Structures are given as C-alpha cells and as structure tokens.
Amino acid sequence: MTDRGPGALRSESARVAILRATADQLVAHGWNRLTIEGIAAAAHVGKPTIYRWWSSKSDLIADALMEGMLQLESPLPDDGGDLREDLATWLEQMLALAGDPVATATIRYLMAAAAEDEAVGRRFDEANGAMAALATRLEHAKSAGQLDAEVDVADLVDAITGVIILRVLRRAPAAPGDAQRLLGSILPR
Amino acid sequence: MTDRGPGALRSESARVAILRATADQLVAHGWNRLTIEGIAAAAHVGKPTIYRWWSSKSDLIADALMEGMLQLESPLPDDGGDLREDLATWLEQMLALAGDPVATATIRYLMAAAAEDEAVGRRFDEANGAMAALATRLEHAKSAGQLDAEVDVADLVDAITGVIILRVLRRAPAAPGDAQRLLGSILPR
Amino acid sequence: MTDRGPGALRSESARVAILRATADQLVAHGWNRLTIEGIAAAAHVGKPTIYRWWSSKSDLIADALMEGMLQLESPLPDDGGDLREDLATWLEQMLALAGDPVATATIRYLMAAAAEDEAVGRRFDEANGAMAALATRLEHAKSAGQLDAEVDVADLVDAITGVIILRVLRRAPAAPGDAQRLLGSILPR
Amino acid sequence: MTDRGPGALRSESARVAILRATADQLVAHGWNRLTIEGIAAAAHVGKPTIYRWWSSKSDLIADALMEGMLQLESPLPDDGGDLREDLATWLEQMLALAGDPVATATIRYLMAAAAEDEAVGRRFDEANGAMAALATRLEHAKSAGQLDAEVDVADLVDAITGVIILRVLRRAPAAPGDAQRLLGSILPR
DNA sequence: GATTAATCGAGACGGTACGTCCAGTCTTGGA
DNA sequence: TCCAAGACTGGACGTACCGTCTCGATTAATC
Numbered sequence A, B, C, D: 001m002t003d004r005g006p007g008a009l010r011s012e013s014a015r016v017a018i019l020r021a022t023a024d025q026l027v028a029h030g031w032n033r034l035t036i037e038g039i040a041a042a043a044h045v046g047k048p049t050i051y052r053w054w055s056s057k058s059d060l061i062a063d064a065l066m067e068g069m070l071q072l073e074s075p076l077p078d079d080g081g082d083l084r085e086d087l088a089t090w091l092e093q094m095l096a097l098a099g100d101p102v103a104t105a106t107i108r109y110l111m112a113a114a115a116e117d118e119a120v121g122r123r124f125d126e127a128n129g130a131m132a133a134l135a136t137r138l139e140h141a142k143s144a145g146q147l148d149a150e151v152d153v154a155d156l157v158d159a160i161t162g163v164i165i166l167r168v169l170r171r172a173p174a175a176p177g178d179a180q181r182l183l184g185s186i187l188p189r
Numbered sequence E: 001g002a003t004t005a006a007t008c009g010a011g012a013c014g015g016t017a018c019g020t021c022c023a024g025t026c027t028t029g030g031a
Numbered sequence F: 001t002c003c004a005a006g007a008c009t010g011g012a013c014g015t016a017c018c019g020t021c022t023c024g025a026t027t028a029a030t031c
Helices: A012-029 A036-042 A049-051 A057-066 A083-097 A101-116 A118-123 A130-144 A153-167 A178-186 B012-029 B036-042 B047-053 B057-066 B083-096 B100-114 B118-123 B129-142 B153-168 B178-186 C012-029 C036-042 C047-053 C057-066 C083-097 C101-116 C119-124 C130-142 C153-169 C177-185 D012-029 D036-042 D047-053 D057-066 D083-098 D099-114 D118-122 D130-141 D154-167 D179-185
Strands: none
Touching: A012 A036, A012 A049, A012 A057, A012 A101, A012 D047, A036 A049, A036 A101, A049 D118, A083 A130, A083 A153, A083 A178, A101 A153, A101 B100, A101 B153, A118 B100, A118 B153, A130 D012, A153 A178, A153 B100, A153 B153, A153 B178, A178 B153, B012 B036, B012 B047, B012 B057, B012 B100, B012 C153, B036 B047, B036 B057, B047 D012, B057 B100, B083 B129, B083 B153, B083 B178, B083 D036, B100 B118, B100 B129, B100 B153, B100 C119, B129 B153, B153 B178, C012 C036, C012 C047, C012 C057, C012 C101, C012 D036, C012 D047, C036 C047, C036 C101, C047 D047, C057 C101, C083 C130, C083 C153, C083 C177, C101 C119, C101 D099, C101 D154, C130 C153, C153 C177, C153 D099, C153 D154, C153 D179, C177 D154, D012 D099, D036 D047, D057 D099, D057 D118, D083 D130, D083 D179, D099 D154, D154 D179
16 A cells, blocks of 8 residues: 555564553553553563654553553443443442452553543543443433433533542542442432 | 751741742643652752652642642632523633643643542542532532432532543533533533 | 576675775774664665675675775885985875874774774785885885895884874874984884 | 862762773773673663763773773883893783783774774873883983984884784784894894 | 751762664565 | 565663762751
8 A cells, every 4th residue: 555665564463562561561550650661671572663653652552542452341331221220230330440459550540641642632532442332321321212312422421431530530449329329410310 | 846856947948949840840741741850950959858858759749739839720610599500601611721721731730640649649639629619519509409409419520520621631622512511411401 | 607596696786885885984984983774875785785795894894995995095105216215205195194184084993993803903904005015115125235134024014004003093193304203213324 | 179069079989990890891892892881780880970970982991091990911121231132022022912812902992992082092102001111211221322312212112012003903923033023123233 | 155966959879761773683575 | 586675673872860878058956
C-alpha cells in the first residue's frame, strides 16, 4: 500500500511484545515508575525500536489501550428485563471491583495517563468495554420506555462512570447498600 | 510546646515559598515534569530543606492542595430558590470552565496526582470548594423538599463532579445546551 | 576465472567508493568519529556490504591505506649530489607540512589507526611514499660514501620519521632553522 | 583560596579513583573500548561526577597522564661515564620493553590518545620519565664534551624516542644487536 | 553573652533513566 | 548471489533529576 521501498519490514512480534510489556508494567508499577528501559527489557527489544515507532510513554499507553491490552475485566450489565435490578447487580459488582487492588490500580494508572496525555484522554472510553455495555443496556431500556425520554444515555453513563472513578481515586471501599443508594440518587423514582 | 531544645526554628517563608512553587509548577508543567529541583530553584531553597519536611512529590502536592494553593477559581451555585435553574446556571459555568486551558490543566494534574498518590486522592474533594458548595446547595434543596428524599446528596455530587471530570479528561469542549441536557439526564423530571 | 557459481559479482564501484569514503571520513573526522554508517551513507552503500568484505574499521583503513587512498602528498628528497643540502631542503618542506592542518590531521589519524590496529601498524610505512623515497636517497648516499658505512639506513629513516611524527603529535609548529639544527643533531659532522 | 561559596567540596577520593580507573582501563582495553560508563563503574562513581569535572575522554586521559597514573615503568639510562655504553644498555632495555605486551599497549594507547587529542599530545613528553632522563643524560654528556656541540639534545631525544615509537607501532620485536646498530646509525663515530 | 544545636542555601555525591547514535546482524525485494 | 535499504538487538553516549550527604553561615533556645 504505502511505498516503503526496500528494507526489512516492521516486526509485528516486537510491536506486540512492546505493547504487552507496556500494559503489564503500567498495571504493575504505575505511570511514574513505568520506564521505557523496563519495557524494552521486558519485551526483549532495543530502546531505539520503541522510539522508532512511538514518540512518548503516553503514545505507547494510548496504543496499548486501543489494542485492548489494558482492558479491564469488568462485569457487563445483564439485560434481563428490569433495568433497576440489572443496574443494581452490575453496580454492586463494579463497586466491589473498586476494592480489588489490581483493578483499581489499572483504573488509577489509566486516569493518570489520561490526565497527562491528550491521546489517552480522547480514547479513554472508546476502549472501555464496561462503559459501552452500560450504554447499550441503557439505550435498550430507553427504547423500551423504562427510561425517561429526556435522559441522554451518554450523560448518564458518564455520571455512573464518574462516580466509580471518584471512588477509586478516593480509595473508598464499597459498603453494603452503596449500589442501591447510588442508583436511587442518580436514577430516582 | 514540644521541647525542641536549642537551634533555629523552621522557616515559615521557606515553607510557603515551597508550597507556592509546587502549585505553580504543577499547574504549569504537570505532575510528570514537576521536579523537586525545579521547585527548590523556584523557591530559592535547598533541596534538603524540601526533603526535611516532605517525603515525596505527592506529599508536597497533597500539602499544597490542603493549603489552598491549588484552589480552582470555580463558580459556586446560587441559592436563589429554584434548584434546577441554579444548577443549570452553575453547570453551564463549570462546563465553560472546562474549556479554559488553565482550569483544565489544574484539574487534570490534580487527577494525575490523585491517581498516583493515595494522600492526594483521599483529600481530593476535601479541598474542592465547588464540590462542597454544591453539596450545601443540594442539601438545602433536599430539606426544602425540592429533591427526592431518596437521593443521597454525596452520591449526586459525585455524579455531577464525575461527569465534569470525564469531560475534562476527554478534552471535550462544552456545546450549548449541554448543561441543560446533562441536568435533565441526572436529575430527571 | 574462478567459478563462483550464480549470482552477481562483487561490485568494484562499491568497493572503491567505500575505500574512498573511508579515507575521506578518516581525514575529515578522525578515527573516533569515523562511523561505518557514515561511510555507508557517503558511499551510497548498505552497511552489510561493508561488513561482508571488511571485518572492522581498522581493516577498512588498512585497506584504504594500501590502495593509496590515504597517500600523503609529501615532498620527496632531491638527489642532487650533496646529501646534507638535499635532506635539509626536504626536511624543511616536511616540517612545513607539519604546519598544514590537513596533512597533520592525516598523519595523526593514521597514527591513531596504527596504534589501535595491528594491521594498520604493520603496513604503516609500506604505504608511506616519503619514507621509501628517503630510504632510497640515503641508500644512494651510502653507496656513494657520503654516509658512514656503519649507518643503517632503515634506522636513520625511522629516526627522522620519528622526529616528524613526534612534532605532529605535539602540535609543535616548525621554527626557522629547525630543519638545519635537526639535521645537525642526527647526522653530525 | 578560591571562593567557591557554600556547598560540599569536591571529593578527592572520587577524583583519584576516576583517574586510576581511567589509566587502568586505557591500558587494559585501549582508547576505543575505553568507556566512561566502565570507568564510572570501576571507580564506583556516578557518570555525572565524571562529566562534572572532565569534558571528554581525552581530557580524562590527559589528566591521568599528568597525574602520573600512566607512567611507564621504563628503565632510566645510567650515568656511568661512557655515553655510548650507557645508551646501548638503556636502548637494549627499552627495545626489550617494546616486546612486553603491557608496555607496548600503554605506549600505543597513549599514542592514540595523543593523536586524537591536542591536550594529550601537548603533554605527551612532559609526562614521560624516560624522555626526561635521557635528556638529562645527554645534556650531561654534552657538557662533558662526549657529544658534539652542534647536537641539539631535544632533537636527539626525539629521534631516539621516535624510533622506539615506530617500532612499537610496527609491532616489530627487537632482535639482538638492534640497540647497537641503532646507536651506530644515530650517534655515529 | 556564650554555648549549642537545628536550621538554612548551596552544591557534590552515587545512581537511574532518559532519548540518541552507532555497532553489527538480519530481512526484504530488485537486479 | 549480490546489492540498497532499512529494521532489528544491544551498548554507550552525555544529560536531567533523584534522594542523600556535607559544607559554612545563620539563628534562637538554653546555659
């Protein structure tokens, strides 16, 4: 497609190993202790190979994010008829997740990356499976009349996601009943 | 009070200059380019003076935050009778603020600090004047019966704050009508 | 001639371009800033083409030396009858040469190459036209009885060459009368 | 003496360890494989400490040279009455030294350093004990009338040193009788 | 008022990681 | 089979900061 002339092609295995290592190191050590040298070593790759294809740590993380390397293993909401019940169950799981050190670390380091880097920020929710699934569930509910027509699904997803993020940043563990109460506050009636 | 014995006392001017420089550098360069060396130079202070009193970058930022050095000049909601109208006006201002580079930088760098550091995270909203004012306004509305008794004010504040944060991270400029629509989605009816 | 099987033959133009570029880069930048990559670029040749035929920088330089690419444009001694007069004239030219930046650079970089690499060292004077000419002139003088029979021509050539080299290394410019005095010290009477 | 203002003083132990390591590494690996990183490691010193005080590899070597860290353990000429005899004995030892791998390596790497770097070149013979001792011996001989008044001692020292250097570069082992023949060629009668 | 100790600014220290250059090898496609 | 181009792993470069330690000067409680 693009005429590159002769010369060896970019190594796909190196590309994947680098993104894999980036995601691993991010989750393990956080944005600030994430070193290019560490990634290069973990991926068995020379530093120049990283710098040849990515311009910065942020760029790397944004790419790893988009390749799904940083996917959180987050629960997805059921679509079992009753919206409030489905959401309550899901929220409970999500808030419980907020007690899991690995999951919260992932979220926090992603937040840090998003805060520091525009590219990560823009792609932040594109790559978030839970947000997408939640949007789908709410859209379904809305077309089924379970949700007020006035409600903007994207806004509601942001509100719910935002609460979860704030709790993660605050390092606040979930108490029993939190999910129910939260839902009652955001989705009244 | 405590018997310190002889010797010079801690220099208050140095303390303030360091916190001031920390806040300035954070807003100007972000968490990652914030260097102790830079702070020391800007505050005309030796590095050991910083390390004598603070253990880390995070510690410094958390302190600067608590001293109000990083206070956002955020608008406060009116308390003029109609909740929805007051909130709509305030939200509009807040979302407009999300278009201001300095304000968004401050928020983003605070997020980064909170994400990386537990101390900052825990104090994140203690130091946020807008959140406190919003909580007060909502509490007032709740006791005036303008808000469903089921609603937890703290949760609602989190939801609204969370949406704003997500928009800042996403670098999404506010469009006209966003505030109204958003309010309609989170505070339906 | 020799049956090499199928495939393209070694490119003579590439070979020459590489040696030419090696000599140019050596004189221009010195042994230490001489890069294979630079030579490859200057010779419009791929790096592997260089490594295919030469094992090291030293090997390249030794080869360039033997191909006469690094020949100094040094004056040759006259053979006009009087040995002392001929040598004085020649030495004066040589010492003047030692004031020429290009010539001294060439000599110094050759010295560096000889010091670092055995192959260059062994071929050092084989490729030096001035030393050979001087030897011839002295041999002639010796057979004409102008030089003591005791004198070993090769040793005398070394002594004179050595003095010139030391002056080049010392970056000592020649003063008037140096050639005469030098000759008086090494070839007394 | 010099007002440096406040702050810690330069560490003498670090300075010496660095020069020591430089000399050791130079003799062991040669100019080209001499790495600042290697020196830092061997001297148990951070790289910036080296760069703080020396601008380049050459600078380091020139300094090590002047501190006598690279002193060759070269024999010194006797002053026993007969010049030719003393010189013959000394030259024999020197040429034998030219067969010693460590001594020749030292000389060759010093040559390389002198060739590449002006500072090393200028100080080349200041730091050479053998050259100084030879000059003293010859000066003595000259004032005793054993040496022609026409002879310039410095030139003669250069000639003898130059021959030795050329032999070292040429990797030519000394044959029996070389010293005698050489002396007969340079110091005839 | 002298002593004493903790402070201060400055800055050198041993280190880690940066982002770059180049080494030497391997791969690709064309001649 | 060789060539040019160029990507690869890897090592060293010279720089920026880290967090610690050491200096000489200053300052204030204790003697």
